[in-house]
Amino acid sequence: MLNPKAGPIALSVLALLFSGLATRYGPVIKDYVRQHENHSRLVAHWRKLIPERRDALLNDAAAPTAGNPNGDVPLVLFLDYNCPRCRAEDRTIQQALKHDPMLKVVYKHCPGKRPGSKFAALAALASSKQGKYEAFHHALMAARGQLSQFDILTIARHVGLDVEQLKRDMEDRAIENVLERNCALAKELYINVTPALVLGGEVISGVLEIHTLERFIAKEREEAKRRAGSPTSAF
Structure with a gap:
């Protein structure tokens, strides 16, 4: 029996399945329904796991903020850093930070397989030891094209980093461990592409326009107020 509270899209899909068009469009409709069900399960997974992994997400002392x-x-x-969409997303986040004095951002470096990506992530984390993470991060995000090791070290020198010290610091196993923790956490959350944002109890993939991001932030702020004092709070 159809649920009278079912959304109009779901009802339309069901109606189409039982119509004469089902033969022609059945595979497409079934794929849509399967994706919808998978997404629903993923959202349920996030809402359970994100609160459980709150400390790992927010309180890792090695994660730049x-x-x-x-x-x-x-x-x-x-x-x-070698993901063009990450650069676009970072520009949106920088705008949000300018507009919102109560926003906190935590950076989780999880480099992909692009040449130079892991080197850039290690260099960025190592730059914190010289107090230059913010300047280096912005310079790397402002770069164009794929960054080679030479490019990354050149940018490091331009922002005032001692490059020889940086290279020594990059060999610290503790920095490699940060990347491993980040990528393990991403895997737990079924994050397999960057950029990805964790906001409230959800994961948002892809590049957001500033107004869209601000709406998500406003929504989370209101939901956080309602959750105040509740042990089920997402964050």
Whole structure:
């Protein structure tokens, strides 16, 4: 029996399945329904796992942050410096930080297989030891094209990093461990592409326009107020 509370799209799909068009469009419709069901299961997984992994997402002392350390809305960004979409997403996030004094951003470096990606992530994390992460991060994000090791070290020199010290710091096993933790966490959350944002109890993939991101932040802020004091709070 059809649920009277079912959405109009779901009802339309069911009606089409039982119509004469089902033979022609059945495979497409079934694929849509399967994707919808998979997404619903994924959302349920996130809403359970994200609160459980709160400390790993927000409180890893080795993870660089931006914005208000005590902000009421934490946003976690999984990124790769050689990912053009990550650069676009970072520009959106920088706009949001300018407009929202209560936003906190946590950077989770999880490099993909592009040449130079892991080297860039290690260099960025190592730059924190010289107090230059923010400047280096912005310079790497402002670069164009795929970054080689030479490009990355050239940018490091331009922002005032001691490159020889940086290379020594990059060999610290603790920095490699940060990347491993980040990528393991991404795998748990079924994040397999960058950029990906963890905001509230959801994972948002792809590049957002500033107004869209601000709507997500406003929604999470309101939901956080309603969850205040509740043990089921996502963050």
